[in-house]
Amino acid sequence: MIGADKAEQGKEPELPLALPSVEPPADHVRSKPFTSVFLLYGCLVGLIWTIVLLVIIAVKTSVASTVVATLGGAVAAITAIIGVFQPPKLPTIGPKATRGIVAFILIVDFVGTVVWGGWSLYVASQPTNVLSVVTLGQNTNVLPGGHATLDVAITAQKNTLELRFQVADHNGEIGSCVPSTLFSVETEMAGNHGGAVPASPGALTLVYVPAGTTKLHLDIAVMNTRDDRNCGVDLSVVSAMLQNE
Amino acid sequence: MYRVRARGGWLAVLGSVVLLAGCAPEPGPSILTGTIIVGVVEDSPGFGVGALNPAGFDIDLMNAVGARLRTPVTSKPFTIADRERMLDSSNVTIVIATYSITPARNQRGIDFAGPYMVGPQAFLVRADDMSITNNKDSLINKSVCTESEGTGKGVNIPGANMATKPPTTKDCVDYLLAHTTDAVFTDALVLYGYTHANPGKFKVVLPGAFGELQYYGIGLRGHHHADCLKLNAVISDYLRMQWRHDFQAELPDAVAAYPGNDTSGGDFESQFKPKDSDMALSCKL
Numbered sequence A: 001m002i003g004a005d006k007a008e009q010g011k012e013p014e015l016p017l018a019l020p021s022v023e024p025p026a027d028h029v030r031s032k033p034f035t036s037v038f039l040l041y042g043c044l045v046g047l048i049w050t051i052v053l054l055v056i057i058a059v060k061t062s063v064a065s066t067v068v069a070t071l072g073g074a075v076a077a078i079t080a081i082i083g084v085f086q087p088p089k090l091p092t093i094g095p096k097a098t099r100g101i102v103a104f105i106l107i108v109d110f111v112g113t114v115v116w117g118g119w120s121l122y123v124a125s126q127p128t129n130v131l132s133v134v135t136l137g138q139n140t141n142v143l144p145g146g147h148a149t150l151d152v153a154i155t156a157q158k159n160t161l162e163l164r165f166q167v168a169d170h171n172g173e174i175g176s177c178v179p180s181t182l183f184s185v186e187t188e189m190a191g192n193h194g195g196a197v198p199a200s201p202g203a204l205t206l207v208y209v210p211a212g213t214t215k216l217h218l219d220i221a222v223m224n225t226r227d228d229r230n231c232g233v234d235l236s237v238v239s240a241m242l243q244n245e
Numbered sequence B: 001m002y003r004v005r006a007r008g009g010w011l012a013v014l015g016s017v018v019l020l021a022g023c024a025p026e027p028g029p030s031i032l033t034g035t036i037i038v039g040v041v042e043d044s045p046g047f048g049v050g051a052l053n054p055a056g057f058d059i060d061l062m063n064a065v066g067a068r069l070r071t072p073v074t075s076k077p078f079t080i081a082d083r084e085r086m087l088d089s090s091n092v093t094i095v096i097a098t099y100s101i102t103p104a105r106n107q108r109g110i111d112f113a114g115p116y117m118v119g120p121q122a123f124l125v126r127a128d129d130m131s132i133t134n135n136k137d138s139l140i141n142k143s144v145c146t147e148s149e150g151t152g153k154g155v156n157i158p159g160a161n162m163a164t165k166p167p168t169t170k171d172c173v174d175y176l177l178a179h180t181t182d183a184v185f186t187d188a189l190v191l192y193g194y195t196h197a198n199p200g201k202f203k204v205v206l207p208g209a210f211g212e213l214q215y216y217g218i219g220l221r222g223h224h225h226a227d228c229l230k231l232n233a234v235i236s237d238y239l240r241m242q243w244r245h246d247f248q249a250e251l252p253d254a255v256a257a258y259p260g261n262d263t264s265g266g267d268f269e270s271q272f273k274p275k276d277s278d279m280a281l282s283c284k285l
Helices: A002-010 A026-060 A063-085 A095-125 B002-023 B057-069 B080-088 B103-107 B169-177 B188-197 B225-241 B243-250 B252-257 B268-272 B276-281
Strands: A134-137 A147-153 A160-169 A181-189 A197-199 A204-208 A215-224 A233-243 B036-041 B073-078 B110-119 B121-126 B183-187 B202-205 B214-221
Touching: A026 A063, A026 A095, A134 A233, A147 A233, A160 A181, A181 A204, A197 A204, A215 A233, B036 B057, B036 B080, B057 B073, B057 B225, B057 B243, B073 B080, B080 B214, B103 B110, B110 B188, B110 B225, B110 B268, B110 B276, B121 B169, B121 B188, B169 B183, B169 B188, B183 B188, B188 B202, B188 B252, B214 B225, B214 B276, B225 B243, B243 B252, B243 B268, B252 B268
Parallel strands: B036 B073
Antiparallel strands: A134 A147, A147 A215, A160 A204, A160 A233, A181 A197, A181 A215, B110 B214, B121 B183, B121 B202
16 A cells, blocks of 8 residues: 555646636637638739839839839749749638738838839929030031031930020021021931921920930931021020920 | 018119119110211212212112101211221211121121122122133132221132222222232122122123122111110111112113022022121110
């Protein structure tokens, strides 16, 4: 008995290690598929929304937007590939937390898109002054039938170059040519000629800038409405702005 | 609060207007009151000849100005070289004297109404001189005379000797008669006046080959914009109602030179009568 008692005494007392078994609440049972689907589709909608908007902005605006849109597209592609080959194992979290995360992502997404989009559109709507990078050639003492040239670097992705020319008599002592002087502006790119745009001194001349253009070369043909063949003029540019029309 | 702001805004606008007004040159009093003294040339056949009873196209225009403004006018003859000085010194009110509108004259403070005439420049040569033709190269090594204060003096004629520059065109014509020079270079219409006054002695060649078109305007001192516009209105009426008649009467050789048979050249009216758009040259100051 004593031996048995000893044996009983040598045995460690058994502790209740496991927590009491409690039945999980009913909604927790449903939360796993609900959370996964909600989180997945919520993020997917947000991502697609962002990419579409950024692509639209990139088409309309500047280089920075194109970079952001490209990165967004790349992230989406990589995410899609990973998703196909290794479906995400989403953590099991509560429905409130899930809604909170999704709402947070959507709000950040929405705010980011609106701010970035708004800023891009604002920047796109502002004209870019390129007067300092305009170079004129053969622009002094141009006679009717003669040509001057204009080269300009396209420093912002805009679809229109707005030019304002000024014409002065080459020799103001011998006559007045300005009122009878007209000219036309023609774009030359890689040997191809765009349509000639009629222009007159002091008036705004709009030249179309094709997408992706980095440099523009213009041919300016000088004419005289009175056929005053000796009327030499000096041509200058007083304003040159890139603008989206 | 709103009223205070609104009042402040109006004050700012008013201040800006006052400042702008302060920057602009003050318009002078009207010069077209009382008797208008008109500077005219007395030695340019077809435009102005004679000191006592002057006659010519410029004189016709002078009379039209007086009639339309209902103001007495009186002519004051001078030589072409004196036009600017007479205006500057207020010896004349306006100048109607084959006075070409140029930016350089505008810069020297002379404003112009008009133009009332437009035409090319050309050469007057002796009628029997066959060495100068309607070929530009025929002027090489020739002596060409042009007046010292006209627009022709600044024109480069390659190969020609341009050293002779007396004060008036009449001096040049005298040199031409005396065989001291080979050609006279100035406005074609002035030269047609000389051919008409000296029948059989001269011919006009190379019109438009050198020099620019000349637009004749009524000269006045700058900063009399309202007066300039009044003169413009007179000229517009004159061009519409009287110009053709006076041109035919005073410059018959120019009419004969441009009969209108040649469709490329047109008649004298299409050559020498200003268009409405030419008025852009006027009233700059």
